Amino acid sequence: MAEHDSENLGTGTRLVGVGRRAEWTGTADHPGAVVNPPVFRASTHLYPDMAALRAHPANEDGKFYYGRRGAPTQWALAEALTALEPGAEGTVLYPSGVAAIMGALLTVLRPGDVLLMIDNAYEPSRAMGRGLLKDFGVETRWFDAGDPAAFEAAICPRTKAVLLESPGSLTIEVCDVPSLSAIAKARGLTVVLDNTWASPLGFPALERGADIAIMSLTKHVGGHSDVMMGSASAGPEWHRKLRVRAQGLGNVVSPDDAALMLRGLRTMGLRLAQETTSALAIAQWLEGRPEVAKVLCPMLPGSPGHDLWERDFTGGCGLFSFVLKGGTSAARDALIDALALFGIGFSWGGFESLATPVDPAPIRTASPWPLPGLDEGDRFGVRLSIGLEDTADLIADLERALGVWSEAA
Numbered sequence: 001m002a003e004h005d006s007e008n009l010g011t012g013t014r015l016v017g018v019g020r021r022a023e024w025t026g027t028a029d030h031p032g033a034v035v036n037p038p039v040f041r042a043s044t045h046l047y048p049d050m051a052a053l054r055a056h057p058a059n060e061d062g063k064f065y066y067g068r069r070g071a072p073t074q075w076a077l078a079e080a081l082t083a084l085e086p087g088a089e090g091t092v093l094y095p096s097g098v099a100a101i102m103g104a105l106l107t108v109l110r111p112g113d114v115l116l117m118i119d120n121a122y123e124p125s126r127a128m129g130r131g132l133l134k135d136f137g138v139e140t141r142w143f144d145a146g147d148p149a150a151f152e153a154a155i156c157p158r159t160k161a162v163l164l165e166s167p168g169s170l171t172i173e174v175c176d177v178p179s180l181s182a183i184a185k186a187r188g189l190t191v192v193l194d195n196t197w198a199s200p201l202g203f204p205a206l207e208r209g210a211d212i213a214i215m216s217l218t219k220h221v222g223g224h225s226d227v228m229m230g231s232a233s234a235g236p237e238w239h240r241k242l243r244v245r246a247q248g249l250g251n252v253v254s255p256d257d258a259a260l261m262l263r264g265l266r267t268m269g270l271r272l273a274q275e276t277t278s279a280l281a282i283a284q285w286l287e288g289r290p291e292v293a294k295v296l297c298p299m300l301p302g303s304p305g306h307d308l309w310e311r312d313f314t315g316g317c318g319l320f321s322f323v324l325k326g327g328t329s330a331a332r333d334a335l336i337d338a339l340a341l342f343g344i345g346f347s348w349g350g351f352e353s354l355a356t357p358v359d360p361a362p363i364r365t366a367s368p369w370p371l372p373g374l375d376e377g378d379r380f381g382v383r384l385s386i387g388l389e390d391t392a393d394l395i396a397d398l399e400r401a402l403g404v405w406s407e408a409a
Helices: 011-017 050-055 072-084 097-108 123-130 148-154 177-186 236-248 255-287 306-312 329-338 391-408
Strands: 090-094 114-118 139-143 159-165 190-194 212-216 230-234 292-296 319-324 354-358 381-385
Touching (some): 011 072, 011 255, 090 097, 090 236, 097 159, 097 212, 097 230, 097 236, 139 148, 148 177, 177 190, 230 236, 255 391, 319 329, 329 354, 329 381
Parallel strands (some): 114 139, 114 159, 159 190, 190 212
Antiparallel strands (some): 090 230, 292 319, 319 381, 354 381
């Protein structure tokens, strides 16, 4: 295969080619090369002699040392993810998305520091602030995603970092990442962004102001609901610190899991495009339903956050929510139970569609639920992860389930 200028290639072409170095696929030394980097299962890496052992760098990606430091399968995945994140020097892999978030925060924060966390954050992220971070002497404070002035006012001399999630994975609220990042950096804060919803294909996080970009690779990158992993990509200032902290915590991912992630990565662009197209069509259909008070899908014109999405994003995904017009929790449960093509489960980004209830009121601390503009009774939400089923079939399934909701409400 001839050399090419990868920076000028389209996203699909880059997804096919990234992480396939010649020395990892055999093309450098063998005429019969393989397409995918092989799965290197090894805890022990051997040296030819003592001179080689003494001369070998102990903490460098791409160099054999010990299994916990990775091998070509993990290095290929990390390099591929780095190539997709403009401005990144490198990527650190973690056993899950939650591990990636905590790994980043433990890198940035020290006892006595204050972390500002966006109020629409993923519940496990909130649990970190109330639990493990608190145990380590870090204080977490929450702020309204839509109020940059309140965010700036919340910064104190002990504040060291902000954790953003945009869009939030329950209520799909988009925050102004560039503006919040500019405020944070002017005050010396490090910006950590959970960018799982859009991925770097739809939102170049570091270019938009984040210092560390987190992804739950379990979602879009894996894409098949059979592997878990997380990642943190960063520029030179934070990448090396993230690696040192991750190694200190003993983090390592399985080479078999890394190979599955590399497999999913190759088709991620196609899957995201199809899921986004289908999700937007379903969101538009739900917007016209009398049972629905509000569709929370930033890709949809008129939906909360659409202006920011249109300004800052280059793509979307299949995850969005909608709020029912009145009703009860039991009626909402009946709706979800009536769905035949949507599974009930805590994930998203896979090939199959999922539905879960949305009840953010008990965990909100700085912003209201129901959202402004909704009636007090409009509080029961449903989150949909749109997969690769035919759009018309999913709409028909939702239409039947909404009929069940009407009877139960």
